[in-house]
Amino acid sequence: MKIRPLEIPEVLLIEPQRFGDERGWFSETFREAALAEAGFTRRFVQDNHSFSAPKGTLRGLHFQVDPNAQDKLVRCTRGSIVDVAVDIRQGSPTYGRHVKATLSAENGHQLLVPIGFAHAFVTLEPDCEVQYKVTGYYSKECDRGIFWNDPDLGIEWPFPAEEMTLSEKDKNAPLLADSAPFFVY
Numbered sequence: 588m589k590i591r592p593l594e595i596p597e598v599l600l601i602e603p604q605r606f607g608d609e610r611g612w613f614s615e616t617f618r619e620a621a622l623a624e625a626g627f628t629r630r631f632v633q634d635n636h637s638f639s640a641p642k643g644t645l646r647g648l649h650f651q652v653d654p655n656a657q658d659k660l661v662r663c664t665r666g667s668i669v670d671v672a673v674d675i676r677q678g679s680p681t682y683g684r685h686v687k688a689t690l691s692a693e694n695g696h697q698l699l700v701p702i703g704f705a706h707a708f709v710t711l712e713p714d715c716e717v718q719y720k721v722t723g724y725y726s727k728e729c730d731r732g733i734f735w736n737d738p739d740l741g742i743e744w745p746f747p748a749e750e751m752t753l754s755e756k757d758k759n760a761p762l763l764a765d766s767a768p769f770f771v772y
């Protein structure tokens with residue numbers, strides 16, 4: 588399992604090893620000790636699984652605030668996605684910046700999106716499944732969003748807005764600049 592920090596070093600890209608043979612392959616998809624060695628020691632308490640039918644489904648930008656803030660360990664188990672993590676920690680040297688990774692059933696890569704980051708993904712093909720572990724329980728009261736196409740964030744999405752499918756909640760999310768600070772660095 589290869590784990591490396593991305594341009595915003597708190598976000599980790601995990602590349603699990605696959606052992607192939609004539610049957611197919613085997614892979615460890617979560618190894619606590621490997622993450623601990625990379626500096627991540629919080630405990631995952633919930634596993635999530637979503638299915639998105641249309642290509643260009645965008646879910647995000649989402650996060651939960653305390654007391655139910657969440658780290659997320661994200662992977663795509665069917666199809667492929669672009670996964671995005673935005674630093675929203677007030678005072679962080681990388682505040683407002685983001686990193687991206689292509690996660691697919693084929694490459695098996697995972698993204699560790701830590702507390703203090705907003706998370707979104709867009710599906711690159713029809714019928715994508717995304718599975719992720721989180722370190723805090725879901726809480727409707729703690730659930731927050733930032734507008735996916737906030738111009739201050741400058742995220743380049745793979746499709747134009749009219750080709751994306753979003754929830755009503757996500758279409759109407761506030762801009763980062765209009766939101767009170769959620770996390771302090």
Ligand SMILES: Cc1cn([C@H]2C[C@H](O)[C@@H](COP(=O)(O)OP(=O)(O)O[C@H]3O[C@@H](C)C(=O)[C@@H](O)[C@H]3O)O2)c(=O)[nH]c1=O
Pocket residue numbers: 635637646647649650659706707708724725754
């Ligand atoms: C996220 C979540 C939702 N739900 C419920 C609430 C709602 O009725 C339904 C759909 O919720 P949402 O529209 O918020 O689902 P979705 O837009 O897929 O939300 C997810 O997006 C990605 C990008 C993330 O990072 C996740 O943390 C989560 O926010 O599922 C739970 O019961 N538990 C959960 O953990």
